[in-house]
Amino acid sequence: MPEWPEMDTYRRLLSPLVCGRTIQAVEVNREKTINEPVDVFQSALTGRKILFVERRGKHLLFHLDDGHRLLLHLMLGGWIYYGPESEPEREDSRYQVILELDDGNRLFFGGLRLGYLHRLTAKGAQEHLKDLGPDPFDPRLTEEAFTKRLGKRRGKLKPTLVDQKLVSGIGNCYSDEICFDAKVLPMAQIPDLSEETKQRLYHSMRQVLEEAAANGGYMDHKFSADDTFVGGFDEMCRVYDREGEDCPRCGTPIRLEHVSSRKMFFCPSCQKEQ
DNA sequence: AGTGACACCCGAACGC
DNA sequence: TGCGTTCGGGTGTCAC
Known part of the structure; x- marks a missing residue:
């Protein structure tokens, strides 16, 4: 469901909040959401700094300081929440992945039924996105x-x-x-x-x-x-x-x-x- | 190349 | 009200 405007809204809101922040802890409540064993995912991400956030089509890419990217696709009904605590009416367990940042805030990824958050190399991310058409606002798309x-x-x-x-x-x-x-x-x-x-x-x-x-x-x-x-x-x-x-x-x-x-x-x- | 069917997943909507 | 069933929807893949 989330399409260009939703994902670009997330990118715009997230960029000033998470750029330069370091991931301090990672909680995974649904292993199928990620692409490697939970302990590998956790130790690889802990201590990594988020350099910037990029949107490609309906994907969001978190660029990390070790050259890897976190590739997010919300698919149907996924959402992102940011704050020191989760939404009051929602249990933490409803979120498939939670990233704890060094400023005390957390990034919550919810509703990822078919959606995913994959840790990939630059090459891996490129391969994953290779068939995507141009962005609607790509200046070359006259x-x-x-x-x-x-x-x-x-x-x-x-x-x-x-x-x-x-x-x-x-x-x-x-x-x-x-x-x-x-x-x-x-x-x-x-x-x-x-x-x-x-x-x-x-x-x-x-x-x-x-x-x-x-x-x-x-x-x-x-x-x-x-x-x-x-x-x-x-x-x-x-x-x-x-x-x-x-x-x-x-x-x-x-x-x-x-x-x-x-x-x-x-x-x-x-x-x-x- | 286009079209359709299916699998994936689970919350929400529906039916009894 | 409550429980079981069906449905939806983006993407990838496969058959025609």
């Missing part, structure tokens, strides 16, 4: 580069937008929001799209992701005790999870359809096939 890239694809628009090889970071929610903003149906066939529509998709992609990130994305977990920012975009979604509600543009009820077990929310009136 309007022309994007429309060309999209134009090479066949098939339906939505499955292509969520394909991390096309552009990295777009998932179920924002693909629907982008299609709505660009006034095109998510089930439209890419070869049918006009050049203008592909150009609109490019600008909608950047506009929607930027607006969502500026409002804290749609995460439903607080980042810290006094956090009122994360999740602010939840009520700003135009179509996602709004089946039956009025389209904010034309008033037609939003429709939900499934394509290969994937939800698509759209306005059947003001979003078009081309």
